[in-house]
Amino acid sequence: MIDLDRxxxxxxxRDGTLAALRDIDLRIAENQFVAVxxxxxxGKSTLLRLMAGLLAPTxxxxxxxxxxVHEPRRDVVLMHQLPALLPWRxxxxxxxxxxxxxxxxxxxxxxxxxxxxxxxxxxxxHQRHPYELSGGMQQRVALCRALIQRPRVLLxxxxxxxxxxxxxxxxAAQLQEMHMSAPATTVFVTHSIPEAVLLADRVVVLSARPGxxxxxxxxxxPRPRSFGHNAHxxxxxxxxxxxxxxxxRD
Amino acid sequence: xxxxxPIAGAVGTVALWWAATVVFGIRPIFLPAPPDIVAAFRAxxxxxxxxxGATLGETVAGFGVAVAAGLLVAVLLTAWRAVERxxxxxLVALNxxxxxxxxxxxxxxxxxxxxxxxxxxxLICVFPIVxxxxxxxxxTPAELGELSRSLSASGWQTYVKIRLPWAxxxxxxxxxxxxxxxxxxxxVAEISNPSGGLGGVIxxxxxxxxxxxxxxxxxxLAVLSTVLFxxxxxxERLLVPWARAIAG
Numbered sequence: 001m002i003d004l005d006r007x008x009x010x011x012x013x014r015d016g017t018l019a020a021l022r023d024i025d026l027r028i029a030e031n032q033f034v035a036v037x038x039x040x041x042x043g044k045s046t047l048l049r050l051m052a053g054l055l056a057p058t059x060x061x062x063x064x065x066x067x068x069v070h071e072p073r074r075d076v077v078l079m080h081q082l083p084a085l086l087p088w089r090x091x092x093x094x095x096x097x098x099x100x101x102x103x104x105x106x107x108x109x110x111x112x113x114x115x116x117x118x119x120x121x122x123x124x125x126h127q128r129h130p131y132e133l134s135g136g137m138q139q140r141v142a143l144c145r146a147l148i149q150r151p152r153v154l155l156x157x158x159x160x161x162x163x164x165x166x167x168x169x170x171x172a173a174q175l176q177e178m179h180m181s182a183p184a185t186t187v188f189v190t191h192s193i194p195e196a197v198l199l200a201d202r203v204v205v206l207s208a209r210p211g212x213x214x215x216x217x218x219x220x221x222p223r224p225r226s227f228g229h230n231a232h233x234x235x236x237x238x239x240x241x242x243x244x245x246x247x248x249r250d
Numbered sequence: 251x252x253x254x255x256p257i258a259g260a261v262g263t264v265a266l267w268w269a270a271t272v273v274f275g276i277r278p279i280f281l282p283a284p285p286d287i288v289a290a291f292r293a294x295x296x297x298x299x300x301x302x303g304a305t306l307g308e309t310v311a312g313f314g315v316a317v318a319a320g321l322l323v324a325v326l327l328t329a330w331r332a333v334e335r336x337x338x339x340x341l342v343a344l345n346x347x348x349x350x351x352x353x354x355x356x357x358x359x360x361x362x363x364x365x366x367x368x369x370x371x372x373l374i375c376v377f378p379i380v381x382x383x384x385x386x387x388x389x390t391p392a393e394l395g396e397l398s399r400s401l402s403a404s405g406w407q408t409y410v411k412i413r414l415p416w417a418x419x420x421x422x423x424x425x426x427x428x429x430x431x432x433x434x435x436x437x438v439a440e441i442s443n444p445s446g447g448l449g450g451v452i453x454x455x456x457x458x459x460x461x462x463x464x465x466x467x468x469x470x471l472a473v474l475s476t477v478l479f480x481x482x483x484x485x486e487r488l489l490v491p492w493a494r495a496i497a498g
Contacts (some may be wrong), residue, residue, distance in 0.1 A: 053400075
């Protein structure tokens with residue numbers, strides 16, 4: 001579904017060019033959940049922006065469904081580390097923003113927005129404003145806004161990293177549930193190894209700058225996964241340890 | 251209970267002033283006590299209110315024109331980068347001219363009556379509106395810009411749905427500065443051309459050494475200015491209730 005063929009990206013800075021990514025080869029199948037981990041500054045966010053069509057590669061090609069990506073696509077959605085909500089709109093109004101901008105039928109999508117908000121536990125908050133919500137709730141609203149247009153590809157840039165540990169686990173569990181009930185091809189950039197193991201079918205480990213694919217690890221643990229109380233605790237721990245090793249040796 | 255400290259502060263200040271005139275035996279021609287000012291107002295309330303109305307009319311007319319022109323200029327300047335770069339230096343240079351110094355010239359150019367006064371009000375309060383609006387329109391956070399790009403929003407949609415509302419709190423900062431300047435502009439114009447308004451009252455009472463009357467006019471100006479300021483604040487709370495929440 002998503003194909004990266006020898007993709008490189010460098011940036012011009014005052015001290016010459018800085019290579020952020022070099023020769024990335026990656027094939028992501030339809031409805032697969034891929035986590036990308038690596039150290040700070042290894043080009044993880046750049047990788048997502050290339051797939052989102054917000055940045056053009058300086059080398060190689062990015063294709064989705066066989067079409068090269070030159071601009072943002074309607075079926076691809078990027079979710080940020082910050083919720084990036086509009087403070088003057090209500091929760092429901094924020095979720096409906098993509099519908100308005102893309103001029104989709106409002107009545108139909110309004111029902112979907114309500115459904116999504118209820119599913120993430122924001123049933124009583126449709127008419128509230130973002131500043132009345134906690135950080136975790138704001139990020140849930142951003143997740144609903146990302147899902148409202150039924151994207152086929154969901155790109156997530158450290159979406160939970162600004163949240164406290166407990167909220168983070170809750171949201172990861174919620175995302176896992178949503179992916180199981182309505183899967184979409186997902187690329188999830190994170191710093192957190194346990195988060196990657198909990199969520200992903202495959203974990204891509206990037207090397208330090210310039211980012212290259214160091215290793216792709218298949219996570220074969222059956223879903224639903226969890227950190228504490230299921231039969232596969234040992235498998236999760238083993239996977240986490242392996243990734244730890246890979247990252248620390250870098 | 252929240253109203254107690256500001257009321258106590260105001261009453262205390264007036265009481266201190268009154269006490270000073272009594273204790274030091276200051277003559278009303280230098281510093282009138284509060285009762286002298288009240289007496290000056292009650293001697294000719296119709297005249298003073300009529301002149302207040304004249305000043306209010308000039309202030310509101312000039313402020314209204316400045317708001318319309320200021321918003322329009324800021325929107326045009328931020329729409330095209332080249333236009334901004336061409337016109338901004340001219341605006342900065344114009345802004346550094348002390349507009350008050352133009353008051354006598356405006357009389358030469360536009361004659362007596364209300365027109366030169368309204369023009370001075372516009373000149374003095376249009377710049378803060380332009381500068382604040384431009385600052386607001388160019389301060390859209392990067393993540394919101396990326397959001398609208400990733401949704402393939404048109405330039406117009408981005409402007410109307412994101413940039414303009416985001417700029418509103420800063421627009422109001424400019425409006426609050428401008429509304430106080432508008433009253434100052436009207437009074438300066440009236441003082442240089444004392445044919446009417448509270449500025450005219452102050453000039454005429456100075457000639458006849460009627461200090462209590464001048465103070466009555468100044469008090470009315472202060473009331474006028476305060477009321478206009480809080481009207482803008484009320485409008486701000488009505489239109490951008492979220493601004494205080496995200497600023498805090």
